[in-house]
Amino acid sequence: MTGQAGRTAALVLDRASVAYGDVPVLEELHGTVYAGEAVALIGPNGAGKSTLIKAILGLVPTVRGRIEVLGVAPAHARRDVAYVPQADTLDPDFPVSVEQVVMMGRYRRIGWLRRPSAADRTQVAEALEQVGLSGRARDRFGTLSGGQRQRVLLARAIAAQPRMLLLDEPFNGVDAVSQHSLLEAIAVLKARGAAVVVSTHDLAIAHLACEEVCLLNRQQFGFGPTGTVLTPERLRATYGGRALELRGDRVIVTQT
Secondary structure (H helix, E strand, O other), rough: EOOOOOEEEEEEEEEEEEOOOOOEEEEEEEEEEEEOOEEEEEEEOOOOOOHHHHHHHHOOOOEEEEEEEEEEOOHOOOHHHEEEOOOOOOOOOOOEEEEHHHHHHHHHHOOOOOOOOOHHHHHHHHHHHHHHHHHOOOOHHHHOOHHHHHHHHHHHHOOOOOEEEEEEOOOOOOOHHHHHHHHHHHHHHHHHHOOEEEEEEEEHHHHHHOOOOEEOOOOEEEEEEEEHHHHHHHHHHHHOOEEEEEOOOOEEEEOO
């Protein structure tokens, strides 16, 4: 699907509503993210950001309207979508190397029963270089810091060569070096034509990495260019009946 000036629409939300069974979680979402662009999902805890990411993966049903991913229904696009969750299920004590973790991103393309080729190993090496960890390939995954492990998980997603990358709070608890590496890797993916969806509470990240912003709290409070949508008025509406302070580039929320 093409849109403005012939650009390819990677993600289309067309009056989409998402529910768990009979319980609505998100209603009336509307907006478009184009190939080579990123959108930041911003809203309070429990607003539905993770649920929207799962809906884009086809794991949560769209009960009204439409979600289209890379021109097809979400479940049909999974081969071209990579996902980095908030907390990975990989046990840090499991005896697996950094290189082996990143190679997991190739299995969808090469299959679990085939041996990785030289081209697969090249993709893994390039992914580790993009996140600044090429010198740690043989290290055990569990010996890395939390920020470094997050960078390895992003490298795993990069190695899959996705056309869309989904990131659920990737910057929580990471150090400045890891944050810089994550931002650089996102920029490289966008330059290669991938679309990126990232949930975050950090407004600076939205400004640095994203062309679009979607403000969520069970419904949509804004979707559009970062500089236009991220206003104090819209943020206060998104965070609802809570005290909100914009301190620098962060949203500080307390219960009223």
